[in-house]
Amino acid sequence: METMNKLGRILMVEDDPKDVELTLIALQDYNLANEVVVTRDGERALDYLYCRGEYKTRPSDNPAVLLLDLKLPKVDGLEVLKQIKSDEKLRMIPVVVLTSSKEEKDMVASYKLGVNAYVVKPVDFHEFVNAIKELGVFWAVINQPPPGSVRK
Amino acid sequence: MAQPKLRFRISQSPVIRYGLAVLSVSVALGGALLIERLQLRNIALFLFAIAVAAWYGGTGAALLALLLSCMSFAYFFVEPSHTFYISRADIPYFILFALFAWLVSWFSTVRRRVEADLLQAHDKLKIEVSERSSLLNLTHDTIFVRDMSDSIRYWNRGAEELYGWTPEQAIGKSSHELLRTVFPSPLDDIQAEFLRTGRWEGELKHTRADGTEVVVSSRWSLRRDEHERPVAVLETNNDISVRKRREQEIESLNQELAKRSTELEAINKELEAFAYSVSHDLRAPLRHIAGFTELLHKKASTLVDEKSNHYIGLILDSAKRMGNLIDDLLTFSRIGRTETQKTQVSLAQLVREVLIEVRQDSEGRNISWKIGALPDFYGDRSMLRLVLVNLISNAIKFTRTRAQAEIEIGCADGNKDSLVVFVRDNGVGFDMKYVGKLFGVFQRLHESAAFEGTGIGLATVQRIIHRHGGKVWAEGAVDNGATFYISAPKSQGQLWRP
Numbered sequence: 001m002e003t004m005n006k007l008g009r010i011l012m013v014e015d016d017p018k019d020v021e022l023t024l025i026a027l028q029d030y031n032l033a034n035e036v037v038v039t040r041d042g043e044r045a046l047d048y049l050y051c052r053g054e055y056k057t058r059p060s061d062n063p064a065v066l067l068l069d070l071k072l073p074k075v076d077g078l079e080v081l082k083q084i085k086s087d088e089k090l091r092m093i094p095v096v097v098l099t100s101s102k103e104e105k106d107m108v109a110s111y112k113l114g115v116n117a118y119v120v121k122p123v124d125f126h127e128f129v130n131a132i133k134e135l136g137v138f139w140a141v142i143n144q145p146p147p148g149s150v151r152k
Numbered sequence: 153m154a155q156p157k158l159r160f161r162i163s164q165s166p167v168i169r170y171g172l173a174v175l176s177v178s179v180a181l182g183g184a185l186l187i188e189r190l191q192l193r194n195i196a197l198f199l200f201a202i203a204v205a206a207w208y209g210g211t212g213a214a215l216l217a218l219l220l221s222c223m224s225f226a227y228f229f230v231e232p233s234h235t236f237y238i239s240r241a242d243i244p245y246f247i248l249f250a251l252f253a254w255l256v257s258w259f260s261t262v263r264r265r266v267e268a269d270l271l272q273a274h275d276k277l278k279i280e281v282s283e284r285s286s287l288l289n290l291t292h293d294t295i296f297v298r299d300m301s302d303s304i305r306y307w308n309r310g311a312e313e314l315y316g317w318t319p320e321q322a323i324g325k326s327s328h329e330l331l332r333t334v335f336p337s338p339l340d341d342i343q344a345e346f347l348r349t350g351r352w353e354g355e356l357k358h359t360r361a362d363g364t365e366v367v368v369s370s371r372w373s374l375r376r377d378e379h380e381r382p383v384a385v386l387e388t389n390n391d392i393s394v395r396k397r398r399e400q401e402i403e404s405l406n407q408e409l410a411k412r413s414t415e416l417e418a419i420n421k422e423l424e425a426f427a428y429s430v431s432h433d434l435r436a437p438l439r440h441i442a443g444f445t446e447l448l449h450k451k452a453s454t455l456v457d458e459k460s461n462h463y464i465g466l467i468l469d470s471a472k473r474m475g476n477l478i479d480d481l482l483t484f485s486r487i488g489r490t491e492t493q494k495t496q497v498s499l500a501q502l503v504r505e506v507l508i509e510v511r512q513d514s515e516g517r518n519i520s521w522k523i524g525a526l527p528d529f530y531g532d533r534s535m536l537r538l539v540l541v542n543l544i545s546n547a548i549k550f551t552r553t554r555a556q557a558e559i560e561i562g563c564a565d566g567n568k569d570s571l572v573v574f575v576r577d578n579g580v581g582f583d584m585k586y587v588g589k590l591f592g593v594f595q596r597l598h599e600s601a602a603f604e605g606t607g608i609g610l611a612t613v614q615r616i617i618h619r620h621g622g623k624v625w626a627e628g629a630v631d632n633g634a635t636f637y638i639s640a641p642k643s644q645g646q647l648w649r650p
Contacts (some may be wrong), residue, residue: 018444128443
């Protein structure tokens with residue numbers, strides 16, 4: 001990890017605290033968990049990205065990757081994705097849809113809106129942990145994020 | 153047709169005819185002599201006599217009358233009197249007289265011939281009309297004739313039966329007023345088309361004598377006279393009220409069907425939403441059960457006794473099994489919901505792909521594969537792939553107890569309408585007694601401890617093949633292998649190319 005010592009910040013949009021906990025456990029193994037910001041709904045996610053509301057005072061840099069659930073309270077995942085991809089300043093943020101839905105229409109809608117990856121959360125714990133780890137390592141460590149993202 | 157007041161008929165008897173000639177000339181001579189006495193010379197009387205003879209006696213009588221007239225004239229009125237001598241100077245007068253006489257008798261002959269023809273035609277027409285009327289009365293169709301001012305001229309028995317007016321009541325009335333005709337388009341347009349083409353067909357609504365309405369299929373034909381002037385309209389009507397009512401019934405049934413279809417669509421949408429919710433919401437808690445049980449197992453395995461570890465293992469197993477069930481059920485329900493996207497699919501290529509996919513299941517096994525020539529199939533690629541995955545992984549699964557597994561995939565001889573693809577194995581087989589249960593949802597013929605599975609795979613296969621218009625069936629014997637067949641019609645869009 002010497003050459004990849006700069007970790008990107010991960011914004012996770014997930015309403016289910018159990019899923020958040022499992023995801024954080026999976027990310028802990030690579031010490032990625034400390035750099036995860038969690039918002040519980042789509043509205044707060046947009047507040048974070050636009051530095052408004054409770055995130056008014058945060059430094060105005062973009063996360064290295066956004067892990068987005070689709071089924072969210074208030075503003076749902078597809079709407080968040082749509083707003084990000086239609087905003088000149090935000091569209092470069094890699095967005096990974098991380099969902100329970102295997103439905104084709106969700107997949108098609110996400111890709112049409114320009115999602116960077118679509119991952120169905122595996123039911124099996126080991127598969128789940130592996131998937132999250134790989135995602136975290138790839139997007140927060142291996143992938144070179146667009147300029148303006150947080151690196152530590 | 154107006155009856156002529158006078159009837160001119162040539163008498164059949166020659167005696168009467170020629171006697172008439174003599175009589176008429178005699179009367180003329182008498183008259184002439186009388187006039188002569190009165191110093192009035194007039195040959196017109198003789199011309200009249202000839203005319204009468206020609207009229208009533210025919211050409212022969214006219215000739216006789218001419219001869220007698222000339223002789224009488226020569227004898228009584230031409231000098232020298234009382235002789236038949238005619239001076240040369242008088243001859244032109246006689247010729248002139250003869251010419252006049254001929255002209256008069258010719259006219260009368262022609263006139264009579266015309267009269268006779270007319271009478272004959274009239275009689276013929278009368279016979280014809282009465283014959284036709286009786287013929288038209290035989291038909292069940294409603295037929296009436298109206299003139300160009302819409303006045304009814306003829307009314308057959310069918311018309312009387314359909315509308316309830318007798319010919320006496322109907323004839324002379326305006327048909328459109330009597331029947332209160334409702335036209336499908338403006339009457340002027342219909343009339344214009346009718347006069348142009350001489351024919352018209354359409355549906356009319358009429359009102360009967362008893363006030364009830366009747367829908368008729370109406371055909372009009374235009375009758376023209378020899379100068380091509382329209383004179384009458386023959387209207388033939390067929391009662392289609394029953395048919396119309398049926399049509400309306402069908403229409404309302406169709407509407408009902410459309411309503412049902414909309415309802416079904418709504419139910420289907422609901423079902424889709426339900427499946428979506430199952431897909432998303434049922435999976436999440438399951439993942440949590442599996443995840444946290446796993447974490448518990450990790451942390452506590454050294455602290456708790458063996459029995460507790462065993463229980464934890466059972467929870468994990470069940471969670472995994474439920475996950476598989478949800479996935480398979482969702483796949484099964486999705487096949488019923490999604491549209492098939494048909495393309496030309498090479499089954500040979502698809503089998504190769506599937507074999508790579510299931511390689512994991514057959515690792516470390518000794519399987520001899522026999523893949524025959526496979527046809528192209530016109531169908532939904534991902535669905536057909538699912539069919540092959542299910543059949544082939546079943547074959548791998550149920551040959552697990554064999555030291556040397558044999559799996560054959562090939563194309564069997566179907567009849568000329570369909571072709572058949574089969575997957576055969578030498579595995580544990582099944583009892584043909586239970587063959588009916590094989591393709592049902594959640595139906596399993598083996599205990600899950602021996603062969604894992606959700607019992608949805610073959611139901612999915614059947615559903616896919618049915619959606620492609622084909623059939624599935626199986627043959628097997630306990631401990632003696634099984635063969636699964638899928639067929640699809642060659643017609644109805646399916647293209648097979650062995």
